[in-house]
Amino acid sequence: MPTRFTHDLARDLTALSDEALFEACRHGDERPFRALVDRHAGIVRRLALNILGDAHEAEDVAQETFVAAWRARQGWTPEARFTTWLHRIAVNKAIDRYRARRATPEPHEAITRLAEAAPAAEVENQHQALERRESALSLRDCLARLPDSQRQALTMFYFEDQDVARIASALGATEQAVRSLLKRGKQSLRTLIQRQKSLRGHGSFRIPATPLNARP
Amino acid sequence: MDLSEFRRHLSTRGPDIHAWPDRDAALTLLAQSDDAVALLAAAGADAPAPSRRETDAILAAARTKTTS
Numbered sequence: 001m002p003t004r005f006t007h008d009l010a011r012d013l014t015a016l017s018d019e020a021l022f023e024a025c026r027h028g029d030e031r032p033f034r035a036l037v038d039r040h041a042g043i044v045r046r047l048a049l050n051i052l053g054d055a056h057e058a059e060d061v062a063q064e065t066f067v068a069a070w071r072a073r074q075g076w077t078p079e080a081r082f083t084t085w086l087h088r089i090a091v092n093k094a095i096d097r098y099r100a101r102r103a104t105p106e107p108h109e110a111i112t113r114l115a116e117a118a119p120a121a122e123v124e125n126q127h128q129a130l131e132r133r134e135s136a137l138s139l140r141d142c143l144a145r146l147p148d149s150q151r152q153a154l155t156m157f158y159f160e161d162q163d164v165a166r167i168a169s170a171l172g173a174t175e176q177a178v179r180s181l182l183k184r185g186k187q188s189l190r191t192l193i194q195r196q197k198s199l200r201g202h203g204s205f206r207i208p209a210t211p212l213n214a215r216p
Numbered sequence: 217m218d219l220s221e222f223r224r225h226l227s228t229r230g231p232d233i234h235a236w237p238d239r240d241a242a243l244t245l246l247a248q249s250d251d252a253v254a255l256l257a258a259a260g261a262d263a264p265a266p267s268r269r270e271t272d273a274i275l276a277a278a279r280t281k282t283t284s
Contacts, residue, residue, distance in 0.1 A: 046231075047257060050233050
């Protein structure tokens with residue numbers, strides 16, 4: 001797909017209606033689609049933000065909305081205004097995420113279970129058990145400070161032993177978006193943990209490289 | 217919640233539906249009514265345009281999904 005276009009062509013594209021631009025996308029040309037994204041991504045992101053209240057999630061929804069539109073371009077028929085159709089996609093995706101969030105167990109519950117389970121390890125002496133419990137509680141505090149989407153993805157992956165596909169389904173996101181959430185969340189969590197460790201001056205825990213209950 | 221009530225709330229509370237006390241009812245309406253979606257979209261018409269980075273990310277995602 002071409003990715004560059006001249007100023008003349010850009011001016012021509014901006015003069016076209018949404019419907020004409022989307023029609024022009026049917027042959028796989030990226031340029032009219034870029035014009036549509038420039039024109040509408042702001043309002044799509046705002047719609048998702050109004051529903052979800054989370055800027056990161058809103059950005060993900062905006063991206064998913066345009067990906068869905070791009071994939072549907074061949075079968076699209078201009079029975080309604082392009083924006084009516086596009087906004088419907090965005091709102092549905094945002095609502096799905098909102099409901100998936102509601103259906104997901106509160107992350108604190110999973111973390112608390114971990115904290116409660118820690119002292120039961122028979123092989124650990126009391127000191128180790130207490131240290132582990134403190135670490136889990138600290139981890140809970142750090143998780144609580146992450147954006148909702150990152151916290152949900154991390155909790156489901158590391159504490160509920162769910163794979164990326166299942167998380168993507170639950171959150172109404174693509175697997176790529178979930179991997180991105182996990183990566184960003186892990187980076188944010190690591191920063192928060194290091195900050196907390198330096199403040200407390202003791203205790204140690206690490207983000208697992210694999211889910212805690214990793215399958216063989 | 218019906219459309220007139222949604223319009224009234226939108227006017228008095230603002231468009232942040234996630235903060236509405238009866239947000240579930242509002243979302244049910246939004247899931248069913250294109251008119252409600254249009255009202256919400258109109259309330260956010262002053263949203264800033266996407267950054268170049270955001271546009272590029274969306275196009276890259278579309279490209280990836282098309283070729284994968």
